[in-house]
Amino acid sequence: MKVVAVRDYQEMSDLAAKYIIQQVKKKPSSVLGLATGSTPKGTYQKLIEDAEKNGTSYAQVRTINLDEYVGLGQDHPQSYRYFMKANLFNHIDILKKNTYVPNGKAFNLDEECQCYEQLVRSIGVDLQLLGIGVNGHIGFNEPGTPFHSSTHIVKLADSTRKANSRFFETVEEVPKSAITMGIDSILQSKEIVLLASGSKKADALQKLVSGKTEDKFPASALKLHPNVTLIADYEALAKVPQVVGSIVEGK
Numbered sequence: 001m002k003v004v005a006v007r008d009y010q011e012m013s014d015l016a017a018k019y020i021i022q023q024v025k026k027k028p029s030s031v032l033g034l035a036t037g038s039t040p041k042g043t044y045q046k047l048i049e050d051a052e053k054n055g056t057s058y059a060q061v062r063t064i065n066l067d068e069y070v071g072l073g074q075d076h077p078q079s080y081r082y083f084m085k086a087n088l089f090n091h092i093d094i095l096k097k098n099t100y101v102p103n104g105k106a107f108n109l110d111e112e113c114q115c116y117e118q119l120v121r122s123i124g125v126d127l128q129l130l131g132i133g134v135n136g137h138i139g140f141n142e143p144g145t146p147f148h149s150s151t152h153i154v155k156l157a158d159s160t161r162k163a164n165s166r167f168f169e170t171v172e173e174v175p176k177s178a179i180t181m182g183i184d185s186i187l188q189s190k191e192i193v194l195l196a197s198g199s200k201k202a203d204a205l206q207k208l209v210s211g212k213t214e215d216k217f218p219a220s221a222l223k224l225h226p227n228v229t230l231i232a233d234y235e236a237l238a239k240v241p242q243v244v245g246s247i248v249e250g251k
């Protein structure tokens with residue numbers, strides 16, 4: 001795993017956007033794997049600014065998102081489909097029909113998982129953007145999820161519901177389950193860019209860099225992939241001294 005240390009959230013967002021823009025310029029019909037949460041918001045903002053300023057086009061791009069809450073439809077402000085529309089899709093020239101997010105309101109959730117997995121495998125993600133949960137989850141793959149997992153329904157950990165309750169009125173409103181691409185689904189991507197910012201991610205990055213590769217810590221599966229770049233700021237890397245010592249500056 002290549003580690004790129006940057007000063008702060010802004011630099012992380014700038015650099016992640018550069019990776020994506022470069023990918024789209026190199027291959028206009030790229031398939032981008034996208035994530036939600038606070039971490040990639042700044043990256044999406046940079047993509048919007050770049051599209052406005054430099055005319056980068058997403059007309060041929062397809063996107064596939066990692067996950068969605070079970071029970072939240074696309075008009076629910078906390079659904080991930082809504083998030084993607086509000087933070088990216090509505091502001092660039094991507095065609096809505098080329099954007100995929102699991103349907104959290106599917107009548108048959110098992111069928112939805114199977115179809116989504118088929119989509120992931122047939123579409124072939126070129127570049128996957130990822131965030132990391134405080135407990136090391138990627139997508140919504142909670143600790144204990146097998147590395148060979150494909151798209152599935154997951155019961156959310158209490159810590160995840162608590163962490164995500166900042167977006168809801170109360171923790172009770174946070175859905176109890178979600179559909180997520182599995183760890184193996186994520187590892188199918190040709191390239192992965194993992195983002196982390198802020199001191200609350202410091203323990204997770206310490207475990208990622210220095211800990212074992214085991215399903216107790218889902219993000220450790222990324223060490224099995226040949227092309228992963230971690231872009232993290234100093235606060236997030238505070239407990240990874242050996243990496244901070246060999247910093248590759250983002251700018």
Ligand SMILES: N[C@@H]1[C@@H](O)[C@H](O)[C@@H](COP(=O)(O)O)O[C@@H]1O
Pocket residue numbers: 035036037038039040066067130131132133134138139140160164
């Ligand atoms: N399902 C998402 C993850 O994809 C995300 O990486 C994580 C971290 O969120 P944040 O970026 O807000 O810290 O939270 C959620 O649970």
